[in-house]
Amino acid sequence: MSSVVLLLSPLWLTWKNSFCRGGSSWTRRIFLAVLAISFWLGTYLIIRRVLRYFETVYELGPGLAYQLLLIILLTFLSMLLFSNLVASLSTYFLARDLDLIQSAPVSPKAFFYARLFNTTLNSSWMVLFFSVPIFAAYEAVFGGGLKLYVWVAAILPLFLIIPASLGAMVTHLLVYCLPARRIRDILFFFGLFAFLIMYFLFRFSQPERLVQPESFGNFMQFLTAMETPSSPFLPSSWLAEILGTTLFKRDNESGFYFALLASYALFLPLAASWVSSAVYLDGWSKAQESRQGRRKLDWLERALDWITRPFPELTGAIMLKDIKTFLRDTTQWSQLFLLLALIVVYLYNFKVLPLDRSPMPAGTIRTIVSFANLALAGFVLSAIAIRFAFPAISLEGKAFWLLQTAPISLRALLWSKFWLNFVPLLVLGELLVFLSNLLLRVPPWMMFLSLATVLLMTAGIAAIGVGVGAMYPKFHFDNAAEIPTSFGGAVCMMVSIAFIGVMVMIEAWPIYQLTVASLRPGRIVTPTFWIIGPSIFVATALTAAAVILSLQLGIRRLEQLRE
Amino acid sequence: MIQLINLTKRYGTLAAVDGLNLEVPTGEIFGFLGPNGAGKTTTIRVMMGILKATSGRALLDGHDVVSAAQKAKAIAGFIPDRPFIYEKLSGSEFLQFVGKLHRVQSSLLERRIAELLQKLELTAWKDELVESYSHGMKQRLVVCAALIHEPRILIVDEPMVGMDPKGARTLKDLFSNLAGNGTTIFMSTHSIGVAEEICHRIGIIQMGRLIACGTMPELHRQAAGNHGNLESVFLQLTREQERDHMTPRAIS
Numbered sequence: 001m002s003s004v005v006l007l008l009s010p011l012w013l014t015w016k017n018s019f020c021r022g023g024s025s026w027t028r029r030i031f032l033a034v035l036a037i038s039f040w041l042g043t044y045l046i047i048r049r050v051l052r053y054f055e056t057v058y059e060l061g062p063g064l065a066y067q068l069l070l071i072i073l074l075t076f077l078s079m080l081l082f083s084n085l086v087a088s089l090s091t092y093f094l095a096r097d098l099d100l101i102q103s104a105p106v107s108p109k110a111f112f113y114a115r116l117f118n119t120t121l122n123s124s125w126m127v128l129f130f131s132v133p134i135f136a137a138y139e140a141v142f143g144g145g146l147k148l149y150v151w152v153a154a155i156l157p158l159f160l161i162i163p164a165s166l167g168a169m170v171t172h173l174l175v176y177c178l179p180a181r182r183i184r185d186i187l188f189f190f191g192l193f194a195f196l197i198m199y200f201l202f203r204f205s206q207p208e209r210l211v212q213p214e215s216f217g218n219f220m221q222f223l224t225a226m227e228t229p230s231s232p233f234l235p236s237s238w239l240a241e242i243l244g245t246t247l248f249k250r251d252n253e254s255g256f257y258f259a260l261l262a263s264y265a266l267f268l269p270l271a272a273s274w275v276s277s278a279v280y281l282d283g284w285s286k287a288q289e290s291r292q293g294r295r296k297l298d299w300l301e302r303a304l305d306w307i308t309r310p311f312p313e314l315t316g317a318i319m320l321k322d323i324k325t326f327l328r329d330t331t332q333w334s335q336l337f338l339l340l341a342l343i344v345v346y347l348y349n350f351k352v353l354p355l356d357r358s359p360m361p362a363g364t365i366r367t368i369v370s371f372a373n374l375a376l377a378g379f380v381l382s383a384i385a386i387r388f389a390f391p392a393i394s395l396e397g398k399a400f401w402l403l404q405t406a407p408i409s410l411r412a413l414l415w416s417k418f419w420l421n422f423v424p425l426l427v428l429g430e431l432l433v434f435l436s437n438l439l440l441r442v443p444p445w446m447m448f449l450s451l452a453t454v455l456l457m458t459a460g461i462a463a464i465g466v467g468v469g470a471m472y473p474k475f476h477f478d479n480a481a482e483i484p485t486s487f488g489g490a491v492c493m494m495v496s497i498a499f500i501g502v503m504v505m506i507e508a509w510p511i512y513q514l515t516v517a518s519l520r521p522g523r524i525v526t527p528t529f530w531i532i533g534p535s536i537f538v539a540t541a542l543t544a545a546a547v548i549l550s551l552q553l554g555i556r557r558l559e560q561l562r563e
Numbered sequence: 564m565i566q567l568i569n570l571t572k573r574y575g576t577l578a579a580v581d582g583l584n585l586e587v588p589t590g591e592i593f594g595f596l597g598p599n600g601a602g603k604t605t606t607i608r609v610m611m612g613i614l615k616a617t618s619g620r621a622l623l624d625g626h627d628v629v630s631a632a633q634k635a636k637a638i639a640g641f642i643p644d645r646p647f648i649y650e651k652l653s654g655s656e657f658l659q660f661v662g663k664l665h666r667v668q669s670s671l672l673e674r675r676i677a678e679l680l681q682k683l684e685l686t687a688w689k690d691e692l693v694e695s696y697s698h699g700m701k702q703r704l705v706v707c708a709a710l711i712h713e714p715r716i717l718i719v720d721e722p723m724v725g726m727d728p729k730g731a732r733t734l735k736d737l738f739s740n741l742a743g744n745g746t747t748i749f750m751s752t753h754s755i756g757v758a759e760e761i762c763h764r765i766g767i768i769q770m771g772r773l774i775a776c777g778t779m780p781e782l783h784r785q786a787a788g789n790h791g792n793l794e795s796v797f798l799q800l801t802r803e804q805e806r807d808h809m810t811p812r813a814i815s
Contacts, residue, residue, distance in 0.1 A: 098613075105666070
C-alpha cells in the first residue's frame with residue numbers, strides 16, 4: 001500500500017506545485033472556476049427543468065426520469081470504457097516516466113495498482129464533475145435527501161473502478177497480442193471499439209421508446225418497457241436500480257445490486273492485475289520496439305499531390321507536411337472513428353424523430369427542426385474544430401523554429417492551416433446537414449439556406465479555431481490531446497459558440513417569416529430574394545469579419561513570439 | 564559484477580543485439596562504444612529490465628534482471644540518454660521520490676540528498692521546480708537520482724551530452740572515485756576522449772555484436788598493430804566490420 005502511495009506522490013506533488021507556484025495567473029484561475037461553476041449550474045438547471053417537466057406527465061413521470069437516468073449512466077459507462085482504454089495505454093505503456101519507474105525495484109503489483117488509480121482519475125474526473133449536478137437535480141425533484149448522497153458516494157467509486165479495470169485489462173492484452181510497436185494499430189482498434197460501443201450502447205438504450213408509447217401496443221406494455229433496465233448485465237443498470245430505490249421509492253433489492261456492483265469492482269482490478277503480472281513486461285517491451293520501416297504508398301502520394309496542387313507552392317508544401325503528419329500519427333487519425341460514430345448517432349437522431357405526431361403541420365415542424373439542426377451542426381463542427389483546427393499551430397511543437405527561421409510569412413502559414421481544416425470540416429458539415437435535411441424532407445429553399453449557412457459557418461469556425469489556436473499556442477506538450485483542454489481551447493470554444501449563436505440568429509428572421517407564411521392554409525411558400533438575401537448578406541459579412549479578424553489576431557500573436 | 568550471457572534482442576528480423584557475451588568485474592569502468600544504431604542503448608535497456616531480451620541473460624551481481632528483477636534493480640543505478648524528470652517537482656522532491664523508490668531510509672535519505680546536491684553543485688537549486696533547470700542541470704540531477712541509493716552497479720547511457728566542460732570534469736572525477744570505491748560502471752558513450760580517459764576496458768559493438776574488447780593496448784593489438792589513439796582504432800575496427808556486412812542489420 002505504501003508503495004502505491006509513493007508511486008502516486010509525483011502526481012499530487014505536481015498538482016500541489018502547479019497550484020502553489022504554477023505560472024497561471026489568478027485571473028485565469030478565476031475565469032476557469034467561473035466557467036466550471038457555470039457549466040455545473042447550467043447542467044443542474046437543465047436537468048432539473050427536464051425532470052420537473054417529466055414530473056407533470058401523469059403516472060409516467062418517475063418512469064421517464066428513471067429511463068433518463070439509465071441513459072445518462074449508460075452514456076457515462078460508454079465514455080468511461082473508451083477513455084479508460086486510451087488512458088491506460090498512456091499510463092501503462094507510453095508515459096514518459098516509465099523508464100524511471102521500471103528501472104527502480106518497484107513491485108509489479110504496486111505499479112499496477114498505482115497506475116490503475118492514475119488511469120481511473122484521469123479518465124473519470126469529468127464524469128464525476130458532471131454527475132454531481134445531475135444527481136443534485138434528481139434529488140431536488142424527486143427527493144431522497146442525505147440518503148441519496150450517501151448512496152452516490154458509496155457506489156460511484158465502485159462504478160468508476162469497473163470500466164477502469166476493464167480498460168487496463170483490455171489494453172494489456174492488446175499491447176501484448178499485437179506485434180512490436182503497433183500502437184497505431186492498437187489505437188485503430190480503440191477507435192473501432194469506441195465506435196461499436198457507442199453505437200451499440202446507444203441502440204441498447206432505445207431512447208425512441210420515450211416518445212413512441214403507441215409502438216408498444218398498449219400503455220401497460222410501454223410502462224413495463226420503461227421500468228425494465230436496458231440490459232441487466234451492465235453496471236450502469238445496477239447503479240440505476242440502486243438509485244431508483246431511493247429516488248422513486250421503487251421496491252427493489254438495492255442490497256443485491258450493491259453487492260453485485262461491489263463484487264465486480266473488487267474482482268475486476270484483481271483479475272486485471274493477474275493479467276498485468278502475466279503480460280506486462282512482454283507488452284511494454286514490445287511497445288518500445290521500432291517498426292521495421294514503412295511501405296511507400298504511391299497512390300497516396302499522387303492523391304496528396306492532386307489535393308495540394310490548387311494552392312500556392314508554399315501553402316501546398318505546409319499542407320502536404322500537415323496531412324502526412326496527420327496520417328502517420330495514429331493518435332490523430334484514429335479520432336476519425338469517433339467522428340464516424342458521432343455522425344451515425346447524429347443522423348440516427350433525425351431518423352427516429354416523431355415529427356408526424358406534432359400538433360403543427362409536418363412541413364412547418366420539419367423546417368423548425370432543420371433550423372435547430374443548423375445550430376447543432378455548428379456545435380458539432382466547433383467541437384471538431386477545437387480538436388483539429390485549434391491545435392494546428394501548437395502541433396508544430398518544438399519544430400516551430402523551423403517555420404520561424406524559414407523565409408515564409410506567418411500569413412501564408414495560417415492560411416495554409418485554415419484551408420487544411422476548412423475543406424474537411426466543410427465536407428463534414430455539408431454532409432451532416434444535407435443528410436439530416438433529406439431525412440427531414442425539408443423544402444428546397446430550406447435545403448439551400450441550410451447548405452449556404454453551413455458553408456459560411458464552417459469558414460468562421462475553422463478560422464476561429466486556427467486563429468485562437470495561434471493566439472494561445474502550446475508548443476510544449478506531452479500529448480496532443482492536452483492542447484484543446486488548455487485555457488485557449490476554452491476561449492476558442494466560447495468564441496465559436498458565440499459566432500454560431502449570432503449566425504443562427506441572423507438566419508432566424510427569414511426562416512420565421514417563411515414558416516409563419518407556410519402556416520396559412522393552402523399557401524405554398526416560395527421565398528423571394530428580399531427575404532433570404534439580406535440575411536445571407538449579413539451572415540457573409542459576419543463570416544468574413546470572423547475569418548479575417550481571427551487570422552489577423554493569430555498572426556499578430558505569433559509575430560510577438562519573435563520579439 | 565555484470566554478466567551478459569548470449570544476450571540477444573531482435574526486433575522482428577533485425578538483431579539489435581546479437582549473442583552478446585561480456586563480463587565486467589567489480590570496480591571496473593567499462594566503456595561501451597559503437598557507431599549510431601549499433602545496439603548500445605538496446606543492450607543497456609535490457610540490462611536495466613526495461614526491455615525484455617529475446618534470448619540470453621543479463622546478471623547484475625548474480626541477480627537475473629528478469630527472474631530476480633527487483634533484487635537486480637535494487638543494486639543498480641541508471642542514467643538514461645534521454646532522462647525523464649517530473650517537471651513540476653522540485654529537485655529535492657524528485658530525489659526524495661527516487662530515494663523512496665529504492666527504499667532508502669528517511670534519515671539517510673536527507674543526508675544523501677544534501678551530499679549529492681552539493682557534489683553536483685545543485686544545492687542552491689534544490690527547491691526550484693525542475694522545469695526551470697537548464698539541460699546540464701537536469702543531467703546532473705539525474706546523476707544524483709542514480710546515485711541516491713549508493714548502487715553497486717551504475718549503468719550510464721551517454722552521460723556527457725549537454726554538459727559544460729566543468730560539469731563533464733565533475734562527472735568524470737565522480738565516476739573514477741566511485742569505481743575506486745568498488746562500484747562497477749558500465750558506460751555507453753560516443754565520446755572517445757572520455758572513454759580513453761576514464762575507462763579501464765572498452766568494448767566496441769557494431770551491428771549488435773561485440774567486435775573488440777579489452778584495455779587500450781589490447782585494442783591496439785586487435786586493430787592489427789594500429790598504434791594511434793582510440794579514435795583511429797575505433798574507426799579501423801568498425802570499418803573492417805562494415806566491409807564484411809554491407810547491409811545494416813541492427814538498430815538501437
